[in-house]
Amino acid sequence: MHILENKEGFRHSLLHWYRTEKRDLPWRRTSNPYYIWVSEVMLQQTRVDTVIPYYERFIAKYPTMEKLAEAEENELLKMWEGLGYYSRARNLQAGVREVVANYEGNVPTNRKEISTLKGVGPYTAGAVLSIAFGIPEHAVDGNVMRVLSRILLIEEDITIPRTKRIFEDVVMDLIDKQDPSSFNQGLMELGATICTPKPKCLLCPVREYCQAYDEGRQEELPVRTRKKRGKVIPVAIFSVQNEQGEWLLRQRPENGLLANLWEFPMVELTTNESAEETLFKQLGLKVDAVSDIMSFKHIFTHLTWEVKSYCAVLKNGKRVPDGYKFFTATEVEELPKPVPVVKVWDMINGGENENDKK
Known part of the structure; x- marks a missing residue:
């Protein structure tokens, strides 16, 4: 297990930075689990700036899960047109239909049940549970793996699926139990804006806790094998x-x-x-x-x-x-x-x- 010595200091620095510097994004103005679910699905493989207008149009068109559950596929795909990865839209609708049919329109509040929904993987489950419901659950995406691989000098290859478990365990060890929403979003925000592939270390609020920065190895991490050319x-x-x-x-x-x-x-x-x-x-x-x-x-x-x-x-x-x-x-x-x-x-x-x- 990769351990951070001063967890409390790390949490405090990350949360203070996130609360004062976070970007104003439409899905951050709500705790509606359906809206957060929609945003997380749209953000997979897609840039924030691209997602914002799609998200706003989508929520205006389908303000409730019942509205999305009733939508015709052609209409849904037209709303998604240009975002790509269209199976995301179909899976989102299928998952929402399950919630409407089996959970009286209430998104499940535990990982076991929410993970049974169509298209809801470990990351989306953790993001919705922590952001919408304030439940301390890991939400590990590429940004989070990049941040934590540098903070804790994790050298395992992140392209190997089992490596993700290492990062999930690390998050559960570090997560702020009082505000898991801000903690998880803080890690994501840090990876998206500062701890990028070419990191802006001088601006980093948790630089003093970063083992890779101490050793001058921040640009070597995370370790990833090169993808074969498609x-x-x-x-x-x-x-x-x-x-x-x-x-x-x-x-x-x-x-x-x-x-x-x-x-x-x-x-x-x-x-x-x-x-x-x-x-x-x-x-x-x-x-x-x-x-x-x-x-x-x-x-x-x-x-x-x-x-x-x-x-x-x-x-x-x-x-x-x-x-x-x-x-x-x-x-x-x-x-x-x-x-x-x-x-x-x-x-x-x-x-x-x-x-x-x-």
């Missing part, structure tokens, strides 16, 4: 119109990557054939007036799409592939679409996708 797939997206100016899209399968979202015709570019030839070979689509729109990379957890996108017109009288339908521009706007399709659509319409501003 598979790179070149793809072409075709925004195809008919004579009436309508757009051709299909809904992706209900399982797998980007499930149930709507997309323009898309093909993998696996040969030396042109994108247009590949479109005909893979989907049987014959198009005219092909022009470039934009090229970009879209990175998933396990793979990267290298996207080339095109505008085109369906050749007169040609059939469309099974599963595809034409939509007016207004209808396309309302459909929930994955980020790559949103980027192409915004470019067609002369807009700017907010994800490009990151």
Whole structure:
């Protein structure tokens, strides 16, 4: 067990800093467990600045768990459009439905029960329990592991799942029993703003307790093995119109990557054939007036799409592939679409996708 000698001093310094310096974020103005749950799910894999407007729109649209439980999936996915990792939205709704059906709309207040809810892992469970209910429970994410690996000179590889247990035990040893909410959020805030990958040690409120700083090793920690490079797939997206100016899209399968979202015709570019030839070979689509729109990379957890996108017109009288339908521009706007399709659509319409501003 990694032990900090002056726990009381560490707690006091961290809590004083957090209470005076914390960022004013909308989910910090509430103790509603549902709202905190929503914010924690949105913040997974996503920057705070990006999440804020999504969170505010989401809570305005679904102010109660009952409202979210009743929402249609297409509407929910449209509200989530641009945040990515859409399974988070589906799992959140499934978990909320369980609370409404099995717990009379009251989020469970113990780790065992809350952890049975769909999509609620150890971190989310601990965050909701400590922040919403003031229960001393660990909430260990990447920020917390980075902070504590430096404070306590923990050299175990944080990419190995079992290592997380070390940090969970450390948090339970250190946590402030009177204010676990501020303690856990203080660790998260410190990791997000000061104890970053390139740490700002001179600004750190707990520098005097940091063993890595004492040894000049803060930038060596945390220890993490390098991720293997994910598979790179070149793809072409075709925004195809008919004579009436309508757009051709299909809904992706209900399982797998980007499930149930709507997309323009898309093909993998696996040969030396042109994108247009590949479109005909893979989907049987014959198009005219092909022009470039934009090229970009879209990175998933396990793979990267290298996207080339095109505008085109369906050749007169040609059939469309099974599963595809034409939509007016207004209808396309309302459909929930994955980020790559949103980027192409915004470019067609002369807009700017907010994800490009990151």
